[in-house]
Amino acid sequence: MPAMKLRILGCSGGIGGNLRATTMLLNSDVLIDAGTGVGDLSIDELAAIDHVFLTHAHLDHVTSLPFLVDTVGWMRSKPLVVHAIEPTLEILRQHLFNWKLWPDFTKIPDAQAPYLRFQAIALGETITVSGQKLTQLPANHVVPAAGFQIDSGRSSLVFTGDTTTSDL
Numbered sequence: 282m283p284a285m286k287l288r289i290l291g292c293s294g295g296i297g298g299n300l301r302a303t304t305m306l307l308n309s310d311v312l313i314d315a316g317t318g319v320g321d322l323s324i325d326e327l328a329a330i331d332h333v334f335l336t337h338a339h340l341d342h343v344t345s346l347p348f349l350v351d352t353v354g355w356m357r358s359k360p361l362v363v364h365a366i367e368p369t370l371e372i373l374r375q376h377l378f379n380w381k382l383w384p385d386f387t388k389i390p391d392a393q394a395p396y397l398r399f400q401a402i403a404l405g406e407t408i409t410v411s412g413q414k415l416t417q418l419p420a421n422h423v424v425p426a427a428g429f430q431i432d433s434g435r436s437s438l439v440f441t442g443d444t445t446t447s448d449l
């Protein structure tokens with residue numbers, strides 16, 4: 282498997298000065314959470330992102346998603362795929378990409394070939410992207426939340442997102 286290259290673009294919940302809300306870039310095509318750190322990437326780097334894995338729907342973890350898809354969606358030949366547990370996706374559908382706070386980019390430019398696609402991920406499910414295995418793990422937070430194990434075959438790490446004590 283290709284090596285795991287992880288670039289930390291943000292690891293706080295705030296903005297201003299050196300603060301960037303939680304964002305990690307895995308290799309060049311996978312984002313883990315989409316906080317304000319996404320804004321440090323170039324347009325070409327933004328357009329190269331194929332997958333976004335979200336730990337939960339709090340704004341400091343999703344705030345750049347609407348701008349990301351609006352900025353580079355037209356430059357891409359396939360949808361940006363957002364992976365998250367179903368309750369997180371439902372929050373995004375109801376409260377963000379709802380034609381009120383932001384357009385529903387899962388139907389733009391049309392529902393057959395949209396700029397954005399939601400892909401529910403189940404507890405314990407593993408998805409291979411960019412040569413890395415990402416496995417969804419449970420996490421406790423005040424809203425539905427998930428953590429992820431990222432495994433390159435040579436190295437592995439677990440990112441919980443926001444959490445508190447957990448049974449596992």
Ligand SMILES: [Zn+2]
Nearest residue numbers: 337339422443
């Ligand atoms: Zn949170």
